[in-house]
Amino acid sequence: NRFASYNGSNPYEAPATLGIIPHLELNLGTYFPVGGIYSLISSLKQLAEEIGVKFELSTPVKEIILEESTAKGVVAKEARRDFDVVISNMDVYNTYHKLLPTVKKPHRTLNQERSSSVIVFYWGIMRQFKELGVHNLFFTDDDGEEYKKLFTEHSIANEATLYVAVSSKVNNSDAPEGCENWYVMVNAPHITNQNWDELIASTKANALKVLSKVLKTDVAPLINYEQILEPRILESTGHSAFGSVFGNSSNNKFAAFLRHPNFSSKIKNLFFCGGTVHPGPSIPLSLLSAKIAVEMVD
Ligand SMILES: Cc1cc2nc3c(=O)[nH]c(=O)nc-3n(C[C@H](O)[C@H](O)[C@H](O)COP(=O)(O)OP(=O)(O)OC[C@H]3O[C@@H](n4cnc5c(N)ncnc54)[C@H](O)[C@@H]3O)c2cc1C
Structure with a gap:
């Protein structure tokens, strides 16, 4: 039972509530968005624009402006921008530490154990394997050791x-004729003080060893394109604190109650959404958190 790892938690510690995940996956099934996961983003953007939302992309917010404990706007591109309310979708840990540096932090909420991260190898493979399907899992023989590590x-x-x-x-057009696009994902720890270059190299070598053995083919020479997503990239470009994919872990039974709410009890007109606040991580729950935050504003 590895399903708790879907939200970055340890199946040996997480509460049984997460046992609902196999029901969703095995009984209700999974969906494949036409055009890939990015089509969810494009579709949401289109829907939002149809009701008048204006997007300013590549405009990092550097600070949330507060006056008398009320959010008044943000600083972006070195200019002050005034707004009636501010909703932060940034990792809530970073919202407090980077955008609200002078505000007293809710330490108990922010300093819970972090969830895990991932290393993903995106490989262009120069042939096709009949043995593989869309989703393929190659299990370790020792789950206990994997989660302890x-x-x-x-x-x-x-x-x-x-x-x-x-x-x-x-979706044949996702790879050139006769080739395949592999997304090879391994659970990784959040950032502490690891030597990531070494850890990524050994993880890649181990993955190639397993896949070559199972497929009875030396996989390494078949890779003609590679891109790697790893915790340091998630931390720097995705702004996710410590590279954790899912904010705080759900490893203790109070985790759900200790997630930051979608509002601030100390700062008026400041709201929060996204996978690091209530109700929790993943795409569906992040969207739900946005809905809750918007209803609070309304
Ligand atoms: C490899 C991988 C696989 C995953 N697979 C799944 C899956 O199969 N199913 C699933 O449900 N979930 C999956 N997840 C988790 C899911 O992606 C997250 O839970 C979800 O994206 C969180 O949404 P969010 O809006 O909180 O954060 P994000 O999606 O990270 O969005 C936050 C956005 O805010 C921007 N931002 C941050 N700070 C600022 C700032 N200061 N100014 C301006 N913009 C800023 C960031 O650039 C980013 O675009 C996966 C995650 C990863 C990394």
């Missing part, structure tokens, strides 16, 4: 479980 030692087991997604199996 992740959550206690903040490292990655030598034989970590691999998830390999191949969207070209259902």
